[in-house]
Amino acid sequence: MSTQPYIGFRQLFHQDTSTFTYLLWDLDTREGVIIDPVREQFEGDLCLVGELGVRMVYALDTHVHADHVTSLGMLREEMRLQTAVGEPSGVPCADIMLNDGYTLRFGRHTLTALATPGHTDACTSFKVENMVFTGDTLLIRGCGRTDFQQGDPEMLYRSITQKLYTLPDETLVYPGHDYNGKSVSTIGEEKQYNPRIPATQTESDFAELMNSLNLPRPKHIDEAVPANMGCGISVDHGHLTEEVFGVRDLQKILNAMSVDEVVIDCRTKDEYQAGHIPGAINLPMGKELNQLRELRDYQKIYLYCYSGRRSQTVFSTLTSKGLDNLVCLGSSGMAEWEKFGYSVEK
Numbered sequence: 001m002s003t004q005p006y007i008g009f010r011q012l013f014h015q016d017t018s019t020f021t022y023l024l025w026d027l028d029t030r031e032g033v034i035i036d037p038v039r040e041q042f043e044g045d046l047c048l049v050g051e052l053g054v055r056m057v058y059a060l061d062t063h064v065h066a067d068h069v070t071s072l073g074m075l076r077e078e079m080r081l082q083t084a085v086g087e088p089s090g091v092p093c094a095d096i097m098l099n100d101g102y103t104l105r106f107g108r109h110t111l112t113a114l115a116t117p118g119h120t121d122a123c124t125s126f127k128v129e130n131m132v133f134t135g136d137t138l139l140i141r142g143c144g145r146t147d148f149q150q151g152d153p154e155m156l157y158r159s160i161t162q163k164l165y166t167l168p169d170e171t172l173v174y175p176g177h178d179y180n181g182k183s184v185s186t187i188g189e190e191k192q193y194n195p196r197i198p199a200t201q202t203e204s205d206f207a208e209l210m211n212s213l214n215l216p217r218p219k220h221i222d223e224a225v226p227a228n229m230g231c232g233i234s235v236d237h238g239h240l241t242e243e244v245f246g247v248r249d250l251q252k253i254l255n256a257m258s259v260d261e262v263v264i265d266c267r268t269k270d271e272y273q274a275g276h277i278p279g280a281i282n283l284p285m286g287k288e289l290n291q292l293r294e295l296r297d298y299q300k301i302y303l304y305c306y307s308g309r310r311s312q313t314v315f316s317t318l319t320s321k322g323l324d325n326l327v328c329l330g331s332s333g334m335a336e337w338e339k340f341g342y343s344v345e346k
């Protein structure tokens with residue numbers, strides 16, 4: 001736990017990818033930031049943030065992840081917050097591109113971006129109070145690999161030894177992953193005990209070590225990297241042309257739907273309860289794979305959300321599992337439905 005009594009802190013863990021997500025907030029103003037949120041955890045994160053009464057102002061990724069998909073885009077849509085990533089990533093959907101030394105305020109706290117490239121060229125660590133969130137740059141008794149995504153062992157060596165190891169020894173180190181059940185370390189501890197890069201390590205020995213690891217290619221890299229370049233929200237409209245239709249089309253067919261057709265609202269439970277298209281059932285984005293078998297049985301499924309982004313994401317996820325019974329309100333949704341003045345069920 002943080003030693004700062006006036007800052008709220010949660011370390012969250014995504015089991016499948018051993019990813020840590022961090023939630024930090026000012027205990028008085030309730031303004032908060034989330035670091036490295038995972039798409040599969042979106043609903044749970046929203047629920048926790050609601051329970052804690054935190055008003056999220058920023059969602060950040062330490063880098064373009066290769067092992068999981070971010071929920072930055074979904075959080076932005078849901079919470080109207082700003083998203084931020086390291087500038088060299090070139091992530092086109094981010095609101096803020098972070099350079100070394102860039103600061104973000106939440107309540108009385110300042111988050112400082114530290115450019116720490118090497119695992120990827122855009123890796124950024126975040127310093128808040130006496131904590132540093134190191135992503136995959138520095139792990140507990142380890143470090144991120146350097147054999148893909150513009151990885152560079154010499155660059156990683158300099159990021160760790162010249163940036164992170166110059167922080168006070170008592171600085172708490174919170175990494176992006178841990179595969180061995182560890183949750184926190186300190187700069188002093190890593191300088192002494194990190195087997196890959198103790199303070200005494202030389203750049204050439206480190207590079208030689210990193211270049212000889214021969215690690216397998218990450219399982220999800222081909223899906224995760226393109227998805228994360230779009231902040232985790234599908235931006236590929238190309239394959240949807242046949243299936244994208246508008247709220248007017250849906251309104252016309254609504255009364256003539258057969259029992260093996262269904263309208264699905266991909267928004268959160270709260271949004272659904274506040275008002276939805278009459279007869280629609282609620283299946284929040286992220287939950288669709290749990291219902292795969294039931295969804296296969298429908299003749300036709302009409303998907304919508306607020307603006308069309310989430311329904312497109314669900315469409316992409318389900319079509320990738322072989323479903324061909326989907327129609328998506330791809331560039332419109334509840335916002336447009338209400339604009340047209342169509343009836344809303346509560």
Ligand SMILES: [Fe+2]
Nearest residue numbers: 065066136144
């Ligand atoms: Fe990574």
